[in-house]
Structures are given as structure tokens and as C-alpha cells.
Amino acid sequence: MATVTPQKITIEPVTRIEGHAKITIRLNEAGKVERAYLHINEFRGFEKFCEGRMAFEMPVITPRICGICPVSHHLAAAKACDDLYGCPPPRPAQLLRELMHMGQVIQSHGMHFFELAGPDLLLGFDADPATRNVVGLIQANPNLALRAVRLRKFGQEIIHILGGRRVHPVFAVPGGVNKALTRSERDQILAGLDDAIETIQLGLKIFKDWAEANQEDINRFAVFSTGYFGMVKPGNTLELYDGQLRLIDANGQELEYFDGRDYLNYIAEHVEPWSYLKFPYYKKMGWPAGVYRVGPLGRLNVADRIATPLADAALKEFKALNNGKPVEQTLYYHYARLIEALYAAENVRALLDDPDILSTDILNTRQEIRGEGVGVIEAPRGTLFHHYWAKPNGQLERVNLIVATGHNNWAMSEAVDSVAKTYITGPEIREGLLNRVEAAVRAYDPCLSCSTHAVGQMPMVIEILDAQGQVQQTLTRLHE
């Protein structure tokens, strides 16, 4: 519900995002927006309660940080274990892990575009909140909604085929994976691929049409400059599973290019008293000058090319939006997300065509324990770090996690503040305006469960407080 007073608007819970959040909008004496805050309202404590567990358990424990992108934690944990136990996986195992990851990127990005953010774009920011959701979408456009369901299913089935289940699969282990891919399983995945690519291309067309009709909104909706951060392969090629990390400034100049194992030299986290989600920043520039954005927009801004043809062509069009400079508009996250989904789907074919994909050489059992390990992966929402320290027997002594959505915490807070100031200008506050404030968060597709591994959920309330901090009005998303 949203609570509105002369001084503060509270939106709680923020919906159609993953996890728990609320937004408070503080008003000044004149009734104008003074500052809007995004509060991430849950703390779980994985970094503490994993102490004492065996490192090899982490690929099973840490997916419970997030049920939307469990594969990211599953694989980041396995990669940290490869490093900690000193057992690099054989190539076929790397390919199979990457294949599972592509399944996740397709399902997560697809679900976000069609099922979570889609209702805003397809039904409208001002549509009736009672039907502005996936059910409303099914009723308004059943064919499109069913395509979206099939796309998500396609990605989830890749995860299921490899890991035995769709949510919280059991597949990657230190040194490799526990199951090879059979020929019939490969063919089963291939059978759904063309349909998936068609749906993603349809999504791209829908977004581009929407963007053309809503150019004015796009250009005044949370547009600001930051650095950008993400993983690349040589030649600054977009990479989601394993590569080097690249940080660029707001003009596109490279600031850093480094191995994920050295992240502590480059990234630090700031704490604000009003959120359980920390604020990572570029250490050398300090807080808050060193803020940057990750996820689809961040990755496409740091990449110069994509290895697959359709996505690479789409990237060229994307780059043209700002003449090759980084794209700054928050709403273009949706565009970037679809281009990445297209890459993931094309990459599924490349992986399945690889002669090593059916190999049974999937596990390196020779271990040389190092006692410390870092695993880095591009989760759908951005760069994910798992860092473990263990005793010689593999029992964990310390755990540090920096989760994808965390990197965007400053940007989401800035977006909320910016959109509140742009759209909430008069005494009358419509629900649709508040929905735009939520949409500013939604564009980042935050995974607040992840971010609050540390955290856990993300609903939203709007309260309006006056200059004295008294609640003036509460807005609810109820039908009344």
C-alpha cells in the first residue's frame, strides 16, 4: 500500500520486483519532493551462517539466496570451490555449466521483460493496478503471453535437463559437473530453440515500437551518468560465464581491466543506515564519486561486440543510440536485457554444436587445496562475487559475497529520487505516478533476495511525509 501524509509518501511493498523494498518520498515545506529513498528491508546473514560449513556445500546452500537466479549462485559457488580446492574443470564441464547459465539468462530476462516489467510497457504505466500484471497480460494478449510462458519454460527446461530440477538445481560440483549431456537431451533443447529466438525477437520489436512512441518519457526518466562495469572476453566481447572484468567511465573510457580474483583492490562497499543493501563503488574514486552500473545496460556499455550474429547486429543498433558513447537512459535496461537474451539463445546453439558438449570428461578429481577461492560470474542482474576462506580440510572460516543487484543500489536510489522529482510535482498524487517511481526500480530488475543475502524480499509501500516527518498520505495498491 502507499501511505501519503503532507510530508512523506511510502510505497510498500514495491511489486513486480524480486525481494522486499519500500520507497519513502520526503516532501519539503512547499510540498515538493525533497528526497526519495529506496529501502531494502530485509537481512538474512548468509555471510555469517555459512561459517563452519564445508566449502563443497556452498553450491547447494547459496542458491537459496535467490530462487530467480539460483543458477548464478550455484555456479559462482562452484567456481569459487574450483579455485579453493585447486581443481579447474575440464572443458566439457565448463561448456555444460555455461549452457545451464544461458538457460537461466533466457528464463530470467524473458520473465522480467514479459511478466514483471511487461505489464507497464504493454498495458501502460497508468493501467488499472488490479489488472496491471501477468494475468491482465494473458487476458489482453493471450498469444503473446503464451509465447512468454514458453520462452521462460525453454530456459527453465535447460536447467532441469542438466540439473534435475528447475529451481535450485544440483549440477556443478568443485572441479566440474555431476552429469553429462546425452544426445537426445541435446536434441530436445535444440527443438525449442527457434521458437525461443522468435519470441525474443518479437520482444525486441515490441520494445522498439514502445520506445518510438515514448521517446519523451525515456529521455526524462532517470537519465544520469555513472561508470559501467561488466565481464568481457578478449576484444571486449560480451561475456556472461567466465572472463576479465572491465570498468569504464561515463564517457566510455576504460578505467580498469582486471582478473576477478583481485576484486578487493578495485571495489569497496559503503553502508547507509537506511538500507540493508550495501553500496559498492570504485575504490580509487571513492564514495560516491566511484558509483557505476552493472547488469544488461552496464554490460552492453562495456562490451564492443557480441560473439553471435543476431545479437551483434542488435548491439550495433543499441550503440548508435548515443553515437557509441555509453547509453544512460534507465529505461534502456529493458532493451539491453532483450539483446542479452538473444545472445544467450544463440549461444545455446553454439554450445550445443560444440564437439565437446556430449563428452563424459566432466570432472577433475585431482585437488590441490589452496584454502581461498573467488568465483565471479555475470548473473542476469550483474556481476556476482563469491569469496571463501577455508581451513585445509575445506571447512569455511569466512565468506564474502557481493551480489549483482548491490552494484546498482546507488543507481536505483538515484533513479527513484530522480523519477519522484520529475513526476511528483503537484499536490495531487496519482497512482500511475507512483507506479512510475516503482518502475524506476523495476527497470533494474533488482533481485533483493540476492542483495540481502544479506537480504530477502522486495515488496513496496509509498508514504508521504511532511517537512516535520509526519505521515501525510498513504497510497495503497488495493483496488479501492
Next chain:
Amino acid sequence: MSKPKVATDWLAGCAGCHMSFLDIDERIVNLIELVDLRSSPITDLKEPDPSGVDVGILEGGINNTANEEVAHKMRKRCKILVALGDCAVFGGVPAMRNFFKIEDALRRAYVETESTDAEGKIPNDPELAKPTRVRAVSEVVKVDVFVPGCPPSADIIYYVLSELAQGRIPVLKDERLQWH
């Protein structure tokens, strides 16, 4: 007869049970013929209808004061309350925190972690919920239907919802009672 109203919410969990719900895939079309989906993290209604809903579903355990409020409100406004998934039924993985002091867990996360800068401090704004011991939903409010699993499979969730939609209390036993 109007369709039964269903409201859902997530507490201290991972959203995986709601994802498993979406894993019913195309059957969602059948389901929305049977039920009226009201407040939920995937819709824009923010809380269960004040006039009440027929079925309330909670994913996740209860690990802070905000979760307590949500659970009480859901209980008050629904006729049948379902605890969905291991966290709601038992506390689940997040309940591993109960082996530690809450202050130690907060200190690790916001002060001691290697990447946290020198100004790290435990967040304490009054807008934030206060962490508590992690509990199963039934330790806080009465639960009518327990659906374990991490997450429960899409088939089980579909069975539970379609039984409830037709006015029956689902019985989970034999192959329908899953513990993984």
C-alpha cells in the same frame, strides 16, 4: 459463484516457491479460470483485500518485524492459510542464522566483510524492519495447509491450488508429500 480470491506474499525466503508456481507454465491459463489472483509480489495490489480473501499463501519464514506484520495481516484477512515451501513450513536455510547471534551476523555483513569500507556500520534507520529469530510461519500464526519442498514442485503447487479453488483442502501424502 464467484471465483475464490487468492493472495500471496513472500517473507524470509528466496522467491523460489513463486518461481515454482510460475513453472506450472501453460497451466496458468487454466488456473486463472479457477481463481482470482489478488495481492501478490507478481501483481500490483499491495496487500490482501480488507474484505478478505479465500486463500492466503505465504512463502518464506519469519525473520523480522515486517514479516510478522505481513503474516498477521494475511492470517486476519484469509480463510485458509497455506505455508508454501520449506522456509514457511520449517524456517529452511535462512534458519541457519539461529545458530549465531543476530548482532554477530549483522556485524559480519555491515562491518567486518573484507569489501566493506572503514565507515561500515549496522543499518538502524527506523524505516527498517528489526531482525528476529528465524521462525516457521506456524510459530507466529495458525497455518491450515503445509506444503514442504525447496521448492515444492510445480505439479504439487498446481494440485494444491486447484484443490483449494474447488473448495477442497488438499491432502499431501505418498508421492505428493515431497521433502526435497
